Amino acid sequence: MIARWMTAAGGLLFLALGLFFVTGALDMDLGSARRMGPGYFPLLLGALVSVLAGAVVVQAFLRRDENGRPDLRSFAAVSAGVLAFALVTPNFGMIPAAFLSVLVSSFADSRMIFAQKFLLAVGVAGAVWVIFILALQLPFETFRTP
Helix, strand or coil: CHHHHHHHHHHHHHHHHHHHHHHHHHCCCCECCCCECCCHHHHHHHHHHHHHHHHHHHHHHHCCCCCCCCCHHHHHHHHHHHHHHHHHHHHHCHHHHHHHHHHHHHHHCCCCCHHHHHHHHHHHHHHHHHHHHHHCCCCCCCCCCC
8 A cells, every 4th residue: 555655656746847847848938849949848848747647646546556565776776867867967968977877777677687787778878869969959068078
């Protein structure tokens, strides 16, 4: 029963975060799909997070009780991954931050061997570069020397 409430609480937290981004983005220029304004991406991302978080909350109350305990290892690994991204991005750039964030977060899954975790981190960092730098041409600093 506690796992159900913790899942719902986490979903509600992300729902609030998503709605925060949506309301903040509405105060900015949205632009259009062809010529995005500064509020376009936060609006889409906030809406997507809100929808997914809503699904998590609904699913938490529809599933059967597992009598399980929270997985503190996964919580710690994902939290450390987010913290790594926040600390590494300003000092080393977007690509090293994405790589390290995914690598650290992947330790939540004990079934993956290190080589799989490393390849996953390389793949996500590469995807970040292709999507955000090459395709969208966003002005992110890819690599930075401190």
